[in-house]
Every structure is written in structure tokens, then in C-alpha cells.
Amino acid sequence: MTSAPALDLRTYDQLDVVRGDLLDVYAEVRAPLLHLPNYAVTAFGERLDRHGVEPGFVAVLAYAGKHPVGYVYGNKIEEGDRYWQRTSPEPEERYTARPAVALKEIGVLPAWRGTGTARRIHDAFLDSRDEQNVTLMVNEAAGDGKVHALYRSWGYEDIGHSQPSPASPRLTVMIRRTR
Template sequence: MTTAPAIELRTFTTLDHVRSDLIDVYAEVRAPLLHLPNYAVTAFGERLDRHGGEPGFSAVLAYADGHPVGYAYGNTIENGDRYWQRTTPEPAAKYTEHPTVALKEIGVSPAWRGTGTARRIHDTLLAARQEPYVTLMVNPAAGDGKVHGLYRSWGYEDIGQSQPSPASPVLTVMIRATH
């Protein structure tokens, strides 16, 4: 049996002291896509600042030898949030009638993919959450569909589509119970 790589998971509830690490690891994770306007580091920084100021923000970063190698962050969304307004078809009321965790970003450096690190980050982020559901958006073409399949293996199911911005591709909206 293989043991999990030696990483340290750290949880943050503000961007103070972690913003630069988030941007650094994002740039490494998304390197092949940084030439696309929606994936540019500056666009990510703007989204990060907006998300970091929203209710219920939390982030988990994975560190190996003091270097960030993966991350996830999310925040709480309520019924009527623009996240739900852009989702078609309209999600079932059971998903929107209570606050929900929106997993806004998750990524792991290429050298750490396939090690279980992403799942550990994901599960650590959700462990402290009280919301009954977690939702995320995924580009169905990412990794030739492998990323979408990975989320399905984690218990997520498709509930609709969304295009968060004109520069964004049409994404699949997925949801599952938090615990």
C-alpha cells in the first residue's frame, strides 16, 4: 500500500498572509492556460479578491517543504445568488433553499496530480462547513473529460450549465452533499 505524500494542509479564512501563495500555485497549476483571458493571473487575482471578500470564504492550501503545491477555496452562496441565477435549468429548491458552499477553485501542481492531494484538500475544505451541499463548476472538456469524471467519482452530479462571464466557456454545474 502506498502512503500519501508528505504534505501539510493549512486552512485560511481571509486572504491575509495567503494571497501571494494562492496566486503562485494558481499560476503553476494553470500554466498551459494562462494565455487565455479568463485564466490570466490578473483575472484570477481579481476573482480571488472578490471571492475573498464574500461571506463564508475559506481556503485550504497544501504545502510540501514550505512550497504551495495545491489549493481550494470557496464561499457561502444563498438562494438568489448570481451563481444560481446563471445556472440553467434552475436548480431544484432543495439545493438553493439553504446556504450552499460554492467551491470556486481547486487545483494541484502537475507533480502532485494523481497522489490524492486534491481529494485531501477538498475534504479538508468541506470538513468544517455547515452547509448541506457543495457545488462547483467544471469545464467538461478539461483533461479530455477526466476532471469531470473525477468529480463524479467524488459524488458530484450534474445539475445544469453556466457561463459565468463572456470570456468563460460553458461550464457544467455539479453538486453533492457536503458530508
Template sequence: MTTAPAIDLRTFTTLDDVRGDLIDVYAEVRAPLLHLPNYAVTAFGDRLDRHGADPGFVAVLAYAKGHPVGYGYGNTIERGDRYWQRICPAPTEKYTESPALALKEGGVRPAWRGTGTARRIHDALLATREEPYVTLMVNPAAGDGKVHALYRSWGYKDIGSSQPSPASPVLSVMIRAND
């Protein structure tokens, strides 16, 4: 890991002031995939608007010299949430009996990968939360498996798979304690 220049981490609980920055970073992070319907910027914008209106929404963005270089966001999910309902096999009650934090999206501009920025965003986001568990879905093919392995190195474990929409790839569902 190389040392990154100084970044400023900012936390947001509404989309009002940050939607444009989220879309800007997303478009660069997912540039190789934007031709696929599920990854198109418009599809992301629709998901972002939906997630931003969900209970417990929080986003953390990293800025360098005033420009956004990475982001992560999520929200609270309760027992019975469609997030849990789409997982196969169904998660154990241990994970669903209390509200959990679902990390819905995250990414770091290519020039900032390998600098620790993604981990700093992740940890700052989790530090704002009290849910006992945090869960996420990852495309196991992302980065030739490197993204999945990265989450494992951060303490996440696989608990199943999910295909959130017909246009989405089958994703690995991961979870860890929020400690």
C-alpha cells in the first residue's frame, strides 16, 4: 500500500448536498462497466435516490484538495427487509434479529486505489453506527476476485448469495460484527 496524500472525510445523512459528488465518483469507478444496464449511471442514480430515502441513510466521502476521490454509503435494514429476503440460503436469525447496517455502495477512483482510502471511508462510516452487524454484497468477479478478498481481509465472511435485480450479477453476501 502506498501512502495517500491527505484526505478529508465528510459524513452526510441526506443526499441534498452530495448526490452530484457521488455520481461523479461512481462514473469513474465503474467506467469499464457503464455499458451494462445495471451499472449505467442512470441506474445508479435511481438506486442512490431510493437508498437515500431509506431509514438510517449515511454516506462518507473522501475529498482531496476539495475534489471527491471515494465514497461509501449504506442504511439500516430490519428483519423482513427485502435485502434479507433475497439471500439464499436465508440468513440465520443471529444476523436479522436486530437492525443491521447494509453497505449499499462504495468505490475509490482508480488513482486512489491501494492507498488505504477505501478502508478509511469504510471505518469512518461504521464509526457512525450502532447496529451490531454490517453486511454488504459484492460481485465475486470484481477486480478478478480482489475486492471479495479485500472484504474478507476486513473481517467479512460469506453467508449466501443474492441477485438484487434481473440485470444484476449474482452477488456474494458478506457480514461481520460492527465492532
């Protein structure tokens, strides 16, 4: 697929409405990694359930007809949030003094990669946000470095590293303005 056909982008602020679709798409997106404890569907489900009740939770899913083909979700974080506490070196106050939005997960089905779908759902997610900055974490090895490079092309810059759990790889923390 070289260009994205018409997609229906849907925004949700309640996890229970969309949890099944998120799990289904995640399982296909992360299929090559599901044998690793941090990437197992059960581990993702536990993180999703925790994030879904945190302040400012929003998910955007892209549908082709009735089938979800991509998703993004995140929530608001404030100064002192465990997200910032696990970031090393400690982020500058200009990033943490005001609430930010943490983009916790983004994924697009393999057949839809390279079509602009990820950018469309990313931008739709940010369109619903009032926070000044958006931050995310990326495994620099993902896609042989292509995912990290993609986020840089979207305006993100590296500000530190984090290892959210013992089973998680070391991740690069990135940030940019929401608009």
C-alpha cells in the first residue's frame, strides 16, 4: 500500500468503549515481539488499564471500514509524575513546569505503514490536546532506528532516557510542542 485510502479517525476518552480494538491492533502490530515479557498482550493490557484511568486519557483509532488499522493513546502528565521521575537526566523545568501530554503508545498495522496513517492519527490526537508539549518514549532499535528518525522528522527532540519497568528496554524520551 503506498497511499492511505479514506480512514475514519475516531477519538475516545473512555477506555472501555475501545479496549478490545486497541488490544486487537496491538497484537498484530507487535506480533514479532509478543514473546518478550514487556510486549506480551497481557502486559500491554495491564498498562492500558492503568493509563486508561489516568487524567486526560484519550485514544484515537483509525478505521478502514469496520476494521481498526492504527491507534494512538496517551494522557496528561504533570510535574512530579512518575513519567518524569523515571527520566534521566532529570528533564529541564521548561518541560515539566506545565502539564504535558504523554503519548504512551502508537501503532499501525504492517499493511498500513508508509501510508501516512501514523502521522494522521498522531496529529488527530494532538488536535484534541490543550497541553503545550507532547512527550513520548521510543526504543532506538525499533525498525532499525527508523522509528526514532521518524519522530525526529515530526519535530521531536531527545531529552533523556527511561526504563519504565525491569522488563522494558531502555527508551529514549523525546519531546516537542503540541502545535
